[in-house]
Amino acid sequence: MKNRNFNNVGSVIVWVRFYKIIVFLVLFVCVISLFSCNQKSKKSVANSTYNLLKNGFEKPNDSARAKVYWWWLNGHVDTLRMYTELRAIKHAGLAGVDIFDIGVRPIGNPNNMVPAGPSFMGEESLKSLKFALNEAEKLNLEVGISLSSSWNAGGNWVNPKHAAKTIYYSMTEIRSDKSSKISLPFPVISPDKNGNPRIIEYARNGKPKYYNEISVIAVPSEARDIIDTTAILNLTKYFNPKNEILDWEPKDGDWDVYRFISSNSGEQLAVPSDNSKGPIIDHFDSVATQMHIQYFIDRLKPLVNDLSDSALKYLYLASYEAKEFAWTESFPQGFKHVNGYDVHKFLPSLFAPEIFDSILLKKFNHDYAETFSELMIKNHYGKAKEICNQYGIKLCSESGGPGHMHHIPVETLKALGALDVPRGEFWYERPYMNKDSVDMVWLVKEIAAASHIYKKGWVEEEAFTSYKDWQESPALMKPFADRAFAEGMNRLVIHGFTHNPSEYGFPGIAYLAGTHYNDKRVWWPKVKPFNDYLARVSSVLQHTDFVADVLYYYGEEIPNLVMPKNTPFSIGKGYDYEVINTEILLKELTVENGKLVLPGVGSYSLLYISDDKLSPPTLKKLEVLAKMGAVIVGEKPLDVIGLVNKNTLESLKAKVNSLWVNTVKNQEDSKGIIDAKSTPLQVLRSLGVIPDFDYLDNHVDQRKAPLDYIHYKKKDVDFYFVRNTTDQWVTRNCSFRQLGKVPEIWNPVSGDVNSISIYDQQKDRITLPITFAPHDSYFIVFKDGNVDAQYKRIFESENLPKIHYTEDGIVFLDKGNFALENSDNDLIEVENHPNITNLSGKWNVEFTENWGAPKTAVFPELISWTEAKNEGIKYFSGIAKYHNTFEFKKSKDKGRVYLDLGQLAEIGEVWLNDKSLGITWTQPHRFDITNTILEGDNKITIEVANTWSNRLTGDAVTGESFTQTNIVKANKNLIPWKDVPLKVSGLLGPVTIKRYRTHLH
16 A cells, blocks of 8 residues: 555645646647747837838828928919919919918019008908918818918907017106106107117097006115125105106105016017008917917808818918017916916016126026016917917917027927927028037028927928029929938928919019029929928928937027027037927936936937026926936036025035036946036047047038938937038948948938948948949948848949949949958959940930020030020020930840949939930939830930029020019129029030940849
8 A cells, every 4th residue: 555655645746746747738839839939029029110102201291291481472363373372282283382471572572563462361361371271281282371471470350458468667856855746757668679660549638549557666876786686676666657646755866767568569570562551460478479370260161161171271371570678467467376486576677787786687587588588488479379279270480580590588498399300491592600600591400309308209391492583493403302301300391382363474473592493493394203202201200219428408598599509519420319408308207227218209328418507496306317327428517597695606616516417437327417627529428429420531410421411210210310511422421320231221302212232330330331423421320130231232332333222233333343241251253344335426405495596406515505695595594394315235244234423413314215214313323224115226215404693694685584583683683684694504415325334133
C-alpha cells in the first residue's frame, strides 16, 4: 500500500509538472501571438497612416487647396462675371474665396473707371452676396466674408456708442488760495494724427453727441519723476459733470488738475467703397463687437437656408490697423482686474510722461498695454468667435498683426489662439527690413506657433501680397511659398483675385496691392499645376505634427512679435524651435521623463527663456518645471515685469537668485535650477541631441543656407520638407536624425513618390544624396520598413554628381565616371555618358491674334521675344505656340529618355506626337518621354505663356491701346509703365532630348 501510494503520488507529481509545461507552452504561444498581433497592429496602424498621407499628397482634398481674396472694387459687381469667375476658380484647382469689398484710391481710378456700387451689406449688396453664395455652393467652394468694406471692423451702421474711442483731457492750474468752486473746462477735441478735424457727431452745445467722464486727477504743479503716487489725488467724487464744477479746496501748494473724458476718435474705415464709408468700431468693447457681428449674421441669415450648412464657412476680421490712440469705457475696471491696482492716478502720464519716474512709468506702461491686450482678445476676437460659432460658422483673422508694420495692442500668440483659424501674411518681393535686416512683414512662424500650441490645425497665410503688377509668375512665387512652408504655413489665401465686371478688357482692373491672380492673367489657363503643388505640400503639413527640439518662451512684453525663423533667435544649424507664450506656459507645459511636454502638441529637450523681465506667475511656474526635471536655459532676469509692491519684489528677486546659476556641471545635476550661462546649442550637445537635418555647408540662417527644412511627423512616419534657397543646382549629402527607417522622395511638383536607393544608416542618423534644381523642393519621407539600401553612398562624394531618383532606379544627370558603394562596402563602377540631341534649326511660332504680333513667325534660333526686331513680338503678351520636328533613333540599352526645354518664361505646355506631356511652370522643365517618343520622325508643339507686363510697357511706349487697366503706374503706382523693364519671355531653350542609363534598385 505504501509503495502503491508512493507511486500514485509520483504520478501526480509527474502530471503536475507536465501540466505546468503545457500551461507554460500555451501561455508562451499566446504571448508570442499577442506580441505578433501587437506588432501587426502597430504595423497596420503605421501603414494606414502612411497610406492616408500618401493619398492626400497624391490627390489633395479641398481643405488643402488655396483660396483667394475676391476683391469687389468699389462695390461694383456683375453677376455674369461672378458666375464665370467662380467656375474659373474651381477649374484652376482653388477651394474658395474671401469676399472683400474695398474702395479704390483716386490714383487707381482714372476717369472714374470703377464706378461706385451699392453700399456694402445694403439691399443690393446682399443680392450679390446671395448670388455668390448660391453659385459657390453649387461648385463646392468655400466662402468667407470680410467684416467690413476695407479692413478694421466697422461700417455705416456703427453708431457713436459703438464706434472707436479715445481719451481727451483739459488741464487747469489751481493755486492753494483758489476758491473751492472751480470750473473745469470741457476737454478740447484735438485734431487727428494727420492734423485734420475728427469725423465726430456733435450736439447743439458743441460737445460730442457721445462722451463719458472718466476721472479728475490732481498732480502737484511742476511735479517731475514721481515714484510714489500718493502725492497724486483722485478728485472725481468732488466733480459735478453737469455744471462742470469741482467742489474741492486745495490745502497745500499749487496743483494741475486734469479732467479726462472719452469720446469717439472719429477714425474711419481706411479704404472703403464709395458708398460704404463709416467709423470703425470700438475693438475693446464686447457690446460693440456683439453689435457688429450680429449685424452681419442677421443680414446674411435670410440669404441661405442654414448658415451652418451653406457655402459660407467663416467670417473674416482683417488685420487691425487703426492709427489713433484708443480707449474704451471698461478700461479702468479691466485694468484693475488684470493688474490689481487703480489706473486713474497714472492717466496724466499719457499726456505728460515727465511727471513720473521713468522706471515706474515703464512698468505702468506694460500693465497698460497688457490690459488693452486682454480686452481686445476677450471682447473682440473671443466674442466674435463665440457669436460665429453659435451659428455654425468659424472666425478667421489676422489677429496677431501685422504688428511689425502697424500698431497692434495684443499679445500676438494669445490673440491668434483666440480664433478658429489664425492667419498671417507674407509679401512677394517687398521686404520691410528693420535695422538688423530682418523682414518685418514675414508673418509665418508666429502664426504657425499659435496654431500649434493652441491646437488649431490651420496655419493660413495671406500669400504673395505684392506691388509688382502682372510681373509675377508661378515660378517666381514658388520660393516665397516654399519659405513659408518651411516656417509652418499649411494653407494659402492668395492676395488676390480682383473681380472684373464684363465691361473691362485685359488685364482688367485690379486692387492696388497683391499678386493679380485671376482669370484675366495670361498664364491663368495653365495655372492649375501650380495650385496642385501648393495643395500637395499643404495636405502633408495639415495632417502631421511639427517637430522641434527647443521651446522658445518669447516673454511678456506687449506686443510680443515672433520674427521670421532663426531671426534673431536661433539655436544652431539643423535645429528648429517652437514658440510659446505665457498662457500656454502656465496652463499646459509640463515635464515627463525629463522632457518638456505640451500635451497633444509635442515634446522638447529644453526651454529657452529670452526675456530680461518676468512676472511673478511665470517665475513660479519656471520653478515648478525646474523641480520636475525640466532643462531650462536663459540669462538671469534683471527685473520683474509690471508694478509690484516692494515686499513682493524682494521675494521674487530672491527666487531668481536661487533659480538661476552660472555653473552647471552636467544636465543630470541641473534639476531644480536654471542654466544662466549655457546656450541652447551647448545644452543640446551635452544631452546628445544631434542636428535634426544637416549637410556639409549648412548654415543656421536660412537666408544664407543653400538648403532649408522643416520636420513634421505622424505616428511613425516622418516628413522633412527641404527646399533649395538658391537659383542654382544643388546636390548635397543630407543627414536626417532617423533610425531604422526607409526613405522615400515625394515630389510635390509632379506628385511622384519614389524610393531612395542610396542611403547609409549610421549610428544616429541616415545620410543620403539629393539633387535640387534651382528653387526646387521635396519631401524626404521616412517610414517603417526593412528594405536595405542597394547603395550606401556615392564614393568620393565631395563633388557629388547630379542625380535623379525614379521608379526604375537612379539616373545620373552628369557625364562622368562614378562609383557607388554597396552595403558590403564593394565599389560599383558607373560610366555615365548620356546621349544628348539638341533640337536645333528653325521653329515656327504662332502668336495669339489681335495683340500686336504677327500671326506667325519663324525663329531661326530660340531667343526672348523682347529681343525680336518686330515690335509686335517684342511687346507681345499672351500665349505663343512653337512647332518643330526632329528625328530620333531608339537605343537597345535600358534607360530613360527625357525632353528638356532648358529655359522658358513663364509657363509651358507640351505635346509630343499629338500626345499631351503636361504643363511645366518651374525648373527643371523636363518631361519623361521614354514611352512617348517614336523611332524616326517626331513632332513637338510647345505653348508658352508670359505676363502682361511687356504689353503694358509696349502700349505706354508706342501709344497703342491693346490693354485696359486702372493701374496707371506699376509698382505701387510709382513707376510709369514705359519705364518698367521688359521681362524675358518665350521659349529660350536649349531644347534637348537626353537619354540616360538607369541604375536599377
